[in-house]
Amino acid sequence: MASLGRFAVLAALVLVLYAIIAAVLGARSRRAEIVATAVRALGGSAALLVAAALVLLVALATRDYTFQYVAAHVDDAQPLVYDLTAFWGGMEGSLLLWALVLAGYTLVAVRAVGRAQPALVSGVVVVLAGVAAFFLLMLAAVASPFATVPFPAADGAGMNPLLLNPWMAIHPPTLYLGYVGLTVPFAIVIAALVSGRAADGGVLLARRWMMWAWYCLSMGLWFGAKWSYVVLGWGGYWAWDPVENAALMPWLVATAFIHSVMIQERREMLSRWNVVLVILAFGLSIFGTFLTRSGVLSSVHSFTQSPLGTLFLVFLAGAMLAAFAIAAWRWDLLRSRNELDAALSRESAFVLNNVLFLAIAFAVFLGTVFPVISEVVTGRRVNVGPPFFDHVVSPIAVGLLLLMGVGPLLAWRRSSPEHLRRNFLAPGAAGVAVGAGLLAAGMRAPGPVLVFALAGFVATTIVLEFAGGVRVRQALRGEPLPRALLGLVARNRRRYGGYIVHFGMLLLLCGLTGSSVFATQRVVTLAPGESGTVGPYRVRYDGLGQTTAHGALVVGARLHIFDGARDDGPLTAARNLYLNGRDSTSDVALRSTPRDDLYITLIGWAADGRATLRLLVNPLVLWMWAGGFVLSVGAIVAMLPEARPRTAPVTVPARVLGTAGQ
Amino acid sequence: MTAAITLGLAAAAAWYVLAPLWRRGTAPARGESAERARLVEERETVLRALGDLAFDRATGKMSDADYDTLRGRYEAAAIDALRRLDALDASHPRTGVAGPAE
Numbered sequence: 041m042a043s044l045g046r047f048a049v050l051a052a053l054v055l056v057l058y059a060i061i062a063a064v065l066g067a068r069s070r071r072a073e074i075v076a077t078a079v080r081a082l083g084g085s086a087a088l089l090v091a092a093a094l095v096l097l098v099a100l101a102t103r104d105y106t107f108q109y110v111a112a113h114v115d116d117a118q119p120l121v122y123d124l125t126a127f128w129g130g131m132e133g134s135l136l137l138w139a140l141v142l143a144g145y146t147l148v149a150v151r152a153v154g155r156a157q158p159a160l161v162s163g164v165v166v167v168l169a170g171v172a173a174f175f176l177l178m179l180a181a182v183a184s185p186f187a188t189v190p191f192p193a194a195d196g197a198g199m200n201p202l203l204l205n206p207w208m209a210i211h212p213p214t215l216y217l218g219y220v221g222l223t224v225p226f227a228i229v230i231a232a233l234v235s236g237r238a239a240d241g242g243v244l245l246a247r248r249w250m251m252w253a254w255y256c257l258s259m260g261l262w263f264g265a266k267w268s269y270v271v272l273g274w275g276g277y278w279a280w281d282p283v284e285n286a287a288l289m290p291w292l293v294a295t296a297f298i299h300s301v302m303i304q305e306r307r308e309m310l311s312r313w314n315v316v317l318v319i320l321a322f323g324l325s326i327f328g329t330f331l332t333r334s335g336v337l338s339s340v341h342s343f344t345q346s347p348l349g350t351l352f353l354v355f356l357a358g359a360m361l362a363a364f365a366i367a368a369w370r371w372d373l374l375r376s377r378n379e380l381d382a383a384l385s386r387e388s389a390f391v392l393n394n395v396l397f398l399a400i401a402f403a404v405f406l407g408t409v410f411p412v413i414s415e416v417v418t419g420r421r422v423n424v425g426p427p428f429f430d431h432v433v434s435p436i437a438v439g440l441l442l443l444m445g446v447g448p449l450l451a452w453r454r455s456s457p458e459h460l461r462r463n464f465l466a467p468g469a470a471g472v473a474v475g476a477g478l479l480a481a482g483m484r485a486p487g488p489v490l491v492f493a494l495a496g497f498v499a500t501t502i503v504l505e506f507a508g509g510v511r512v513r514q515a516l517r518g519e520p521l522p523r524a525l526l527g528l529v530a531r532n533r534r535r536y537g538g539y540i541v542h543f544g545m546l547l548l549l550c551g552l553t554g555s556s557v558f559a560t561q562r563v564v565t566l567a568p569g570e571s572g573t574v575g576p577y578r579v580r581y582d583g584l585g586q587t588t589a590h591g592a593l594v595v596g597a598r599l600h601i602f603d604g605a606r607d608d609g610p611l612t613a614a615r616n617l618y619l620n621g622r623d624s625t626s627d628v629a630l631r632s633t634p635r636d637d638l639y640i641t642l643i644g645w646a647a648d649g650r651a652t653l654r655l656l657v658n659p660l661v662l663w664m665w666a667g668g669f670v671l672s673v674g675a676i677v678a679m680l681p682e683a684r685p686r687t688a689p690v691t692v693p694a695r696v697l698g699t700a701g702q
Numbered sequence: 703m704t705a706a707i708t709l710g711l712a713a714a715a716a717w718y719v720l721a722p723l724w725r726r727g728t729a730p731a732r733g734e735s736a737e738r739a740r741l742v743e744e745r746e747t748v749l750r751a752l753g754d755l756a757f758d759r760a761t762g763k764m765s766d767a768d769y770d771t772l773r774g775r776y777e778a779a780a781i782d783a784l785r786r787l788d789a790l791d792a793s794h795p796r797t798g799v800a801g802p803a804e
Contacts (some may be wrong), residue, residue: 047708051715058719076722084715157739241743306754308747381772451758453751453772456765463763508761515760 041095042107045186048092052139053176055085059169067162075162079150082169085176086143093140096133096185100126105192109133109185115198115620117591122199125209128216129199131333131348132185137213138329139175141220146172149224149249153231156245163231171223174355183348198591201618201625207267215260215287219325221253222290226322229315230363233370243314247301248679250318254294255675261287262668273626273641275561275656277664278552280429285408286328289401293321296397299390306452307387308377312367313394315374319363324401326356331408382454389447396440403432438490441549444542445471445498448505466504471497491553495546502539502546509536529677537678544671547663554660555637561656568649571602575657577638578602582610584645592616597642597651599629613642613653637661738790745783751776 059081066074096109100123105111113126113133128134146168154161179185202208225246232242264284265277278284297317303310330352367374380387407424414422449455449463475493483489506525509532513524529536564572566581573579582598596614600607613629629640639656755776759769 051712055715055719073722073725077719080719080722084719237739241739244743306747306750308744449763451763451768452754454768455763456768459763459765505761509757512757512760 041099041104042186042188045092045095046180046184048088048095049136049176049179049184049186052085052088052092052143053173053180055081055088056169056172056176059085060166060173063162063165063169075165078162078165078169079154082143082146082150082165082172085172086147089136089140089143092186093127093136096127096136097124100124103196105194105196106188107185108187108189111189111193111196113196113199115196115591118198118204119590121209122204125203126199128212129203130185132179132183132187134212134216135175135179135183136185137216138220139172139179141213141216142168142172142175142223145220145224149227153228153245157232157237157241159235159237160228160231160242160245163234164227167227167230168223171227171359178348178351182351198620198622201592201616201622202271204590205267205271207263207270211260211263211267214256214263218253218255218257218260219287219290219328221249221256222294222322222325224249225253225318226363229318230366233315233366236370236373243301243304243311243318246318247298247305250294250297250301250321251675251679253321254291254298255672255679257287257291257294258671258675259668261291262665262671266665269661270628270630271625273628275559275639275641275654275658277555277661280404280407280426282408283328283332285404286324286331289404289408290321290324290328292397292401292404293317293324296394296401297321299397300394303387303390307380309379309387310391311374311376312371315367317394319360319367322363323356323360326352326359330356384450384455384457384460386447386450386452386455389443389450393440393443393447396436396443400433400436400440403436404429407432434487437549438487438494441491441494441498441546444545445494445501448501448539463504467497467500470500485557488553488557491549495550498546499543502543505539506536531682533680533682534678537674537676537680540674540677541671542674544667544669544674547667547670549667551660551662551664551667555658555664558659559656561654563643563652563654565650565652572653572655574638574655575636576604577655577657579638579640579653579655581651581653584649584651585612589616591620592618594627595642595645596627597629597645597653599640599653601631601638611640613640615642632662634662635659735794738787738794741783741787741790745780745787748776748780748783752780 059078062074062078062081066072066076066078096107098104099107099110100114101120103110103114103116103123105114109130109132110126113130114123118126122129126133128137149168150161150164153164228246228249229243232245235242261284264287268279269275269277294317297314300310300317301314304314330349333348333352382388407428410424410428411421414420445467449460449467451459471493474496475489478489478492506528509528510521510524513519513528514521517524517527519527560575562572562574564579566572568581568583571578571580578601580600580602582600584595584597586593586595588594594614594616596612599611599613600609601611602608608631611629611631612627614627616625616627618624626641629638631638637656637658639658641654641656643652643654645651752773755764755769755773758764759766764772
């Protein structure tokens with residue numbers, strides 16, 4: 041079995057190396073049949089990787105402890121579903137998943153590019169096969185999941201208990217779909233640059249792939265935050281951990297690209313900027329993989345220290361040098377064909393939005409690598425911690441929130457100040473009303489008041505955008521409201537899908553602000569029958585219980601919750617003590633409402649039955665998860681292909697016909 | 703036995719991958735010329751611009767004066783792009799070329 045896996049990986053490596061050589065030779069000799077063999081080699085490589093993945097899955101499911109990887113990540117007490125998710129629970133398996141996802145993307149991308157721009161196929165094959173070759177080389181020579189031992193142990197070590205959770209089962213693969221997905225736009229852009237077509241549709245062809253990768257990264261970050269919240273037991277969902285930051289940075293750059301590529305579509309401007317963003321996003325995805333596998337920075341998420349880190353760094357440096365050298369070579373071809381018509385335009389807002397996104401990405405990068413920089417320069421490792429990120433990122437994020445509201449009020453190309461003033465009135469008044477209402481209600485923290493007021497402003501602009509579009513459609517077609525609304529979104533999926541994404545971001549930001557600024561907590565030690573209070577809640581402790589499950593002794597504190605005078609029923613906060621000596625984990629007692637979350641962790645207990653509990657009230661957290669859901673819906677709407685208009689609605693006056701083309 | 707299976711698989715893979723080399727009459731990987739791709743993109747950009755202008759004016763974001771000025775400019779650009787595209791297609795008739803992706 042293991043030898044079959046090793047053979048499949050090795051053969052896949054041979055095939056992708058052949059694909060690189062054949063694609064280069066085919067492109068140079070202009071012989072399509074040679075390029076076709078390269079494409080087939082990639083298909084063969086994908087099939088072999090599927091076989092390798094099946095070998096590993098069977099070994100995990102049957103608990104074949106002759107595989108070192110299985111022995112390290114599975115044990116007899118582990119539920120079968122987590123035996124299977126152990127596929128990506130360790131470094132070697134996660135590399136195989138990476139190669140497998142890349143192989144799948146490669147097949148789809150080569151086919152799509154072949155239909156749209158056949159001239160780019162050979163270049164796309166070379167880049168995608170080049171990246172695949174690196175990962176397959178790692179799998180074959182450095183971190184094989186098919187290594188075996190001659191005398192297998194009777195039982196395995198099992199996965200880290202923190203990973204035994206449904207959110208962790210879907211978080212890594214979703215994130216990988218995003219990380220690996222960034223390779224495809226990178227390949228398309230590099231191929232377009234080499235062939236001299238980057239400004240002629242190459243970058244635009246990359247747009248849809250970038251959108252997909254962005255969506256997967258968004259969902260991966262969302263699932264990861266949810267996992268952190270319900271599993272780690274610290275009451276938060278984001279800690280500016282290096283590995284979290286590693287996923288956030290390419291997301292920020294991809295978000296900037298999704299906005300700036302609209303200017304390239306409309307104005308044939310910013311081609312250079314967009315090329316740089318695509319290269320950076322790919323580079324940051326590899327940088328994230330390096331961070332997770334190098335052990336250079338400590339993180340709750342990272343794998344153990346390994347020689348892979350250095351190899352990833354060398355690969356990253358080589359890829360970035362080559363990519364920027366190619367971009368520099370084609371710099372002149374990427375020259376903008378137009379200029380801004382006016383400073384007061386949506387294009388200007390998008391340019392500013394890009395600057396802010398990149399500023400956040402740079403701040404996050406700096407904060408993440410600062411421990412390494414400080415160690416190199418001063419010999420002492422200095423961590424900057426969450427306060428640095430909060431202080432630097434928060435004001436820039438507020439600027440982005442403001443732009444999210446101002447952008448839709450501006451026309452493409454040129455806005456007149458009087459129209460902007462008029463359109464600004466209703467959303468501005470809504471924002472002021474929200475801010476004044478919060479001040480009147482006693483909220484005194486300026487940051488949250490500003491954020492919620494801006495959220496009111498932005499939400500109103502979004503509603504007015506939908507209302508304005510519906511009004512125009514009703515005036516033109518006389519459609520009833522529901523049909524006009526559906527027709528509006530269906531005909532302009534990217535525009536209105538984008539607004540739905542913005543609305544999701546608003547909910548997310550409100551939840552984030554509420555829970556990070558207004559959280560309250562208490563640590564109480566209670567005897568059975570005693571109660572502790574936190575915020576509007578009273579928590580009665582009814583005693584301890586214990587049971588066993590999946591190789592763990594589960595000690596649970598039985599609680600009863602009262603919200604004011606209302607009886608909210610029982611909850612249990614538990615701690616899992618693993619019989620094989622691994623770290624204990626928490627089962628959080630969580631009661632979630634739109635107003636707030638009551639979040640209780642069992643910290644400790646005594647022989648006399650007293651329990652120490654951490655009681656935490658997190659306002660508005662539910663809106664964060666709701667925001668993620670709305671964002672997902674908006675992204676799906678935006679990604680659906682738009683129908684091409686049957687005819688262009690252009691009326692050409694005779695005077696223009698007489699002068700055009702002269 | 704294992705060696706025989708491995709050899710068999712390798713031979714099958716080689717046959718599958720190299721098969722296009724032995725096919726006769728494989729069509730060359732042709733696409734739109736770079737010039738045509740650029741003109742098509744230019745046409746799409748200008749038509750999109752005209753749509754944006756009409757929508758922004760109808761939703762009250764653009765003044766009538768700005769709309770008239772910009773519309774005239776983009777209409778002229780649209781006609782120019784269409785004429786150059788027609789001229790290119792007339793001089794180089796297209797055969798078996800894939801359409802634009804999106």
